[in-house]
Amino acid sequence: MDLSLTDDQVAILDAIDTLTRPYAGASLHEAGFALPDAQLDRELAEGGFLDIGFDPDLGAVSAALVVERLARLPQTVEAAASALIRPLLGDDLPRPLCMVEEGRTTRPIRFLREGGTVLIVGRSGVSTFTATAEQVRPEPEALFGYPMATLLAVPADRISHAVSVEDILTRWRIALAAEAAGLLAAALDSTVAHVTDRQQFGRPLATFQALRHRLAEAQVRANGVRWLALKAAATLDPGDAALAALHAQESARATVYDFHQFFGAMGVTLEHPLHLWTYRLKALISDLGGRGGQGLAAAEALWK
Amino acid sequence: MDFAWTDQETAFRARLRALLADTLPDDWERFSQHGPASPALTRYAETFCGTLAEQGLLIPHWPVALGGQGLDPWHQTILAEEMWIAGEPRGGQYMNVNWIGPTLIRYGSPDQQARYLPPIGEGKALWCQGFSEPGSGSDLASLRTRAERDGDFYHVTGQKIWTSYAGLADTCFLVCRTSDDRKRGISILLVPMDTPGITVRQIPSLIGEGDIHEVFFDDVTVPVTARLGDEGQAWEIIGYSLTNERLGIPRYALARAALDRAVAVLKEQGGFDSEAVRIEAAHAAALTEAARMASYAIVDRRAKGEAIGAESSSARFATVMAERRVCEFIVEYLPEALADAHPYLKMHHQRGIVAGIAAGAAEIQLNIIATDVLKLPREPR
Numbered sequence: 001m002d003l004s005l006t007d008d009q010v011a012i013l014d015a016i017d018t019l020t021r022p023y024a025g026a027s028l029h030e031a032g033f034a035l036p037d038a039q040l041d042r043e044l045a046e047g048g049f050l051d052i053g054f055d056p057d058l059g060a061v062s063a064a065l066v067v068e069r070l071a072r073l074p075q076t077v078e079a080a081a082s083a084l085i086r087p088l089l090g091d092d093l094p095r096p097l098c099m100v101e102e103g104r105t106t107r108p109i110r111f112l113r114e115g116g117t118v119l120i121v122g123r124s125g126v127s128t129f130t131a132t133a134e135q136v137r138p139e140p141e142a143l144f145g146y147p148m149a150t151l152l153a154v155p156a157d158r159i160s161h162a163v164s165v166e167d168i169l170t171r172w173r174i175a176l177a178a179e180a181a182g183l184l185a186a187a188l189d190s191t192v193a194h195v196t197d198r199q200q201f202g203r204p205l206a207t208f209q210a211l212r213h214r215l216a217e218a219q220v221r222a223n224g225v226r227w228l229a230l231k232a233a234a235t236l237d238p239g240d241a242a243l244a245a246l247h248a249q250e251s252a253r254a255t256v257y258d259f260h261q262f263f264g265a266m267g268v269t270l271e272h273p274l275h276l277w278t279y280r281l282k283a284l285i286s287d288l289g290g291r292g293g294q295g296l297a298a299a300e301a302l303w304k
Numbered sequence: 305m306d307f308a309w310t311d312q313e314t315a316f317r318a319r320l321r322a323l324l325a326d327t328l329p330d331d332w333e334r335f336s337q338h339g340p341a342s343p344a345l346t347r348y349a350e351t352f353c354g355t356l357a358e359q360g361l362l363i364p365h366w367p368v369a370l371g372g373q374g375l376d377p378w379h380q381t382i383l384a385e386e387m388w389i390a391g392e393p394r395g396g397q398y399m400n401v402n403w404i405g406p407t408l409i410r411y412g413s414p415d416q417q418a419r420y421l422p423p424i425g426e427g428k429a430l431w432c433q434g435f436s437e438p439g440s441g442s443d444l445a446s447l448r449t450r451a452e453r454d455g456d457f458y459h460v461t462g463q464k465i466w467t468s469y470a471g472l473a474d475t476c477f478l479v480c481r482t483s484d485d486r487k488r489g490i491s492i493l494l495v496p497m498d499t500p501g502i503t504v505r506q507i508p509s510l511i512g513e514g515d516i517h518e519v520f521f522d523d524v525t526v527p528v529t530a531r532l533g534d535e536g537q538a539w540e541i542i543g544y545s546l547t548n549e550r551l552g553i554p555r556y557a558l559a560r561a562a563l564d565r566a567v568a569v570l571k572e573q574g575g576f577d578s579e580a581v582r583i584e585a586a587h588a589a590a591l592t593e594a595a596r597m598a599s600y601a602i603v604d605r606r607a608k609g610e611a612i613g614a615e616s617s618s619a620r621f622a623t624v625m626a627e628r629r630v631c632e633f634i635v636e637y638l639p640e641a642l643a644d645a646h647p648y649l650k651m652h653h654q655r656g657i658v659a660g661i662a663a664g665a666a667e668i669q670l671n672i673i674a675t676d677v678l679k680l681p682r683e684p685r
């Protein structure tokens with residue numbers, strides 16, 4: 001076992017930090033519920049950062065590290081599915097790649113827009129199509145930290161892919177966990193900064209143990225989600241992936257309201273960017289049947 | 305990043321499993337319900353540790369010059385996991401090999417090393433650690449057991465409590481006060497338990513007989529040569545001991561093994577068809593594996609010789625979360641395990657309650673994470 005980043009991984013993450021630095025420091029005042037950024041998306045795609053998972057020498061662990069790092073940004077980029085799932089399908093599919101479960105196609109879908117690829121996975125296999133304007137209804141008022149849209153129709157004419165449903169679901173779970181790890185870390189950092197700064201009763205909020213302990217527990221969770229995501233990316237094992245996604249969804253559930261709570265009223269405004277991370281976490285909680293879905297998948301993989 | 309075990313590590317684990325299968329008596333699972341500190345297990349541990357010593361598996365992580373093989377922290381972790389999963393057949397001796405020995409190697413005088421290291425390496429020693437007192441638990445530095453210097457001797461008076469193994473131990477790693485300075489006034493004495501003036505009283509407990517005790521010191525005479533390190537050096541020495549024992553017992557490993565066993569039993573009974581049960585089992589497994597990975601991240605740094613600090617508290621708390629969830633799962637869905645139907649699960653349950661208390665309580669770990677990992681400003685004192 002060697003849990004340090006390889007030189008290549010250090011170089012990739014450094015390059016991402018350099019590329020994203022202007023974005024990380026952008027003014028976020030009244031950012032809206034979600035903060036998509038077409039230019040950032042383009043720069044990342046052109047830099048090849050979303051194609052790292054295609055390189056067998058770098059593989060899924062490096063892709064997961066990229067996803068985790070990008071999720072920390074206030075801007076939202078469709079990185080998780082592109083970096084971790086697209087390598088099973090081919091690099092000719094137009095981005096964004098939007099993940100949809102068969103039987104749950106009427107739910108709001110992250111990043112769905114005209115020209116993007118919709119992947120449908122379920123009992124009948126794995127298929128994709130390129131979304132047209134008529135199939136998509138944007139949901140600009142959705143209470144989520146991603147650009148969301150509803151799929152109005154699923155065309156019968158789709159490209160079917162000779163890849164197993166289980167492999168797609170495994171990578172979806174890894175992608176979800178890697179993204180959640182970055183979101184949890186960023187939301188925690190943001191909350192830590194606020195409670196350190198904000199004074200009440202003559203002392204920083206951070207000196208009150210009721211808050212300290214809940215934030216410390218959030219650190220334990222964020223750390224656990226990150227490690228489970230990376231391990232699952234290394235093994236590509238369905239059980240590891242299901243545990244990682246389960247821990248991610250459970251940890252999102254357990255922490256999101258605390259983070260907002262500790263901001264007081266500031267945490268219910270759009271003036272502070274906290275929601276850019278937490279309202280993305282909220283969107284991830286319902287993927288693949290939520291915690292129950294992950295739990296059943298894990299039980300199936302671990303104990304048959 | 306590489307999450308796979310090396311061939312050598314895999315072989316080491318297999319060798320330990322084979323040895324355990326060959327060596328442990330047939331009724332071991334029932335027998336191991338005697339706590340690690342019980343007289344029965346302590347006696348058995350002498351035989352078992354003798355076998356380990358013969359095979360070079362008692363102190364493989366010690367330096368070669370001192371009878372070990374210089375194996376790295378990954379091997380030490382594998383050893384600790386396999387022993388704890390098996391119900392810790394080393395009894396209280398795990399403590400000797402994990403941190404008492406290494407601490408003596410670092411701080412002991414030549415005489416102390418010559419006297420104490422060989423019996424540890426042969427599996428014949430049993431130590432107890434006299435840290436906690438009735439008024440000093442988490443706040444260890446407030447301890448009051450006093451060692452008054454009188455020429456070449458100390459006179460020790462005071463009381464220790466929760467002392468594991470004290471009933472049968474031959475030597476006490478005693479932390480006591482030699483001056484009023486809160487942390488620099490504390491010293492360590494290595495005290496034979498048959499020294500006149502020491503009285504031990506067992507405290508009945510939830511975790512099996514013989515585990516915890518009160519130890520009274522009534523004007524106990526200890527030669528100055530029995531002091532480990534300098535007067536007032538205890539805090540530093542304890543800090544070093546902790547680096548060898550930061551992660552504590554690998555409880556996540558037994559928790560997962562117990563969970564797997566409980567699931568196997570439930571499957572036989574048909575109880576694992578319930579979705580609620582399956583989901584709850586998965587939650588427990590997610591926590592054991594999160595704790596395992598958080599712990600491995602620390603082991604990895606130790607193996608590379610990097611400083612490890614507060615992150616180990618994060619791994620410790622993750623382990624508490626895992627241990628609790630597994631215990632709760634079994635109580636809810638396999639209650640007969642707490643009667644007598646499944647000795648292995650009963651053994652796990654008995655020991656599980658300790659996870660958040662011994663060797664640094666859970667809230668203390670959270671305090672450390674808040675201050676040293678998250679870098680939050682300190683609480684006012």
Ligand SMILES: Cc1cc2nc3c(=O)[nH]c(=O)nc-3n(C[C@H](O)[C@H](O)[C@H](O)COP(=O)(O)OP(=O)(O)OC[C@H]3O[C@@H](n4cnc5c(N)ncnc54)[C@H](O)[C@@H]3O)c2cc1C
Binds near residue numbers: 433434443469665
């Ligand atoms: C099975 C077992 C074996 C043991 N073996 C030994 C042994 O061999 N030798 C030995 O010396 N000791 C031993 N101990 C004692 C152990 O080290 C102490 O139990 C531990 O340090 C906690 O101290 P305490 O029990 O006095 O609890 P307390 O310190 O009274 O703590 C009680 C509760 O209050 C919380 N708390 C305390 N301080 C704070 C704070 N500042 N902020 C927030 N919460 C706080 C704690 O986290 C805990 O939840 C053993 C304990 C057990 C259970």
